[in-house]
Amino acid sequence: MNRCYYTLKWKEGTDRQVRTVSAADNLIRIGQREDCEVRLSNDGDYADELFAVIKPDKAGNGWLVIPVSPFVKTLVNGSEAGLCHYLKSGDYISFTDTDSEISFETRKGEFDGTLNSGSDRLSRRWVYALTGVVAVVALFTVYAVFAPQIREQLVASALNATDGSIYKINADSVFLVRTTAEDETIVRRTTVSTPGTAFLTVDGDLITARHCIEPWLNYTDFGKMIGDDPSLPQPVSFALFAESYNWLHDNDTSYRVVSKCSLFDPSGALVKEILSDDFSCDRSRDDILELGGFNNTLFWRSISAGFGRKDMMMGDIAVIRHFGTSGKIQLLPEDRMQSLLKAGRKLYFRGFPVRHQNSGMEKMEKDLLSDYVTGHMISHEEAEHGYSGSPALVVDKGKVFAVGVLSTLDDGGTGCAYSVPITEIPDK
DSSP states (O other): OOSEEEEEEEEETTEEEEEEEEESSSOEEEESSTTOSEEOOOOSSSOOOEEEEEEEOTTSSOEEEEEOOSSSOEEETTEEOOSOEEOOTTEEEEETTOOEEEEEEEEESOOOSOOSTTOOOOOTHHHHTHHHHHHHHHHHHHHHHTHHHHHHHHHHHHHHTTGGGEEEEEEEEEEEEEEOSSOEEEEEEEEEEEEEEEEEBTTSOEEEOHHHHOTTTTOOOGGGOSSSOTTSOHHHHHHHHHHHHHHHTTTOOOEEEEEEEEEEOTTSOEEEEEEGGGSEEOOTTOEEEEEEETTEEEEEEEOSOBTTBGGGGGGOOEEETTOSSOOSBEEOOGGGHHHHOOTTOEEEEEEOOGGGTTSOOEEEEEEBOSOOOTTSOEEEEOOOTTOTTOEEEEEETTEEEEEEEEEEEOTTSSSEEEEEEGGGSOOO
16 A cells, blocks of 8 residues: 555535545546545536546656546646646645535555545455556546547537527518507608527527617717708617607607517528517616707617616617527526636627628627626627627536627727626516
8 A cells, every 4th residue: 555645625615514535546536426436516407527536646656636527627726737737735626617625635654445534435446456447547538638629529519509599680670650549550660671699598588689679779879869860860760759759748658669570590591570569678777868959859768888877788688588489598597697707718609790691690709808797797809790689608517508698899999898698688
């Protein structure tokens, strides 16, 4: 037996019980599976997984930790372990997306093959089957060498499985509608062509960016807000008239603007025609701007972020509950947003960029630029026009989750874009 061995101690979350295992020539598996000597809890809905193994160096110079998970990174003292890492006494081992921490301490003396802290005895067959252990470790080592490529392939496969849940949505027509107690009348109409992206969740909800179905939002050239100015886009003119009439008549809601949208599946086939009225939106944070002069008072509704009002863009999300068949995109649970969305993490987008309107769905990946903060937009690298409404996707342990809906680009030249977090989806 070695005249030196090591002890692992670990605890998780609010569970303050410290568990301990000691080993020398043994292969120690760390993960969530039942066959792991260091078994960590699994609070998610994904399958139990093997995270890493610790094995003795062949030359007897110590012990190596070898990451083996394609999804969870192994960290030693907070830094990624790489393909393998020599451990020294006092090191701490942890894993991304978990709250567990394992301390590694070396001990002098004969190791008798027992577990500390009243735990069960490690089977001595590990000692007598060392040749088999070396073979297994060799397999793990090969796996670790190719882990980055394997991880990329698994991520791509998981994402590809959701492609059928991504749709192109196009606003085709805009109507100025007047509603009375007797009937509903189309006062004016115009044709438009405003492309965007929508997606279908596992619950059968259809989600997109609100400005994709309300193309009159966020017009920024306020200098032209003079009613029937011929240079004003007609959808904007309709919205300006409706908002002004309603505000100037004691918040009357007789007038409204409605769009008709076409929904296409990834193959380009028309799925359904939808009205913007079919979607639920949260307008509580919209900004009502007063424009014009004393003799020509006008009102305009905006969701563009104003000074000190970054929350306004949080309303740029729309949903139709129980739209139809279930998709394959899950929404990330709210309690995991802050722990999962850290700066540098990859976000994946699928959409229909304006520059390639006839090329079908395209894909891109962008880095998160800052940690997610509750009540704020998700900040990430700049995206192309036409991806608006696309789900911001993450892959976590082999499963794909939507964390946001692509909303807007930063027009300040910062190379930044923003997605509305899925926590802002209206309840009704």
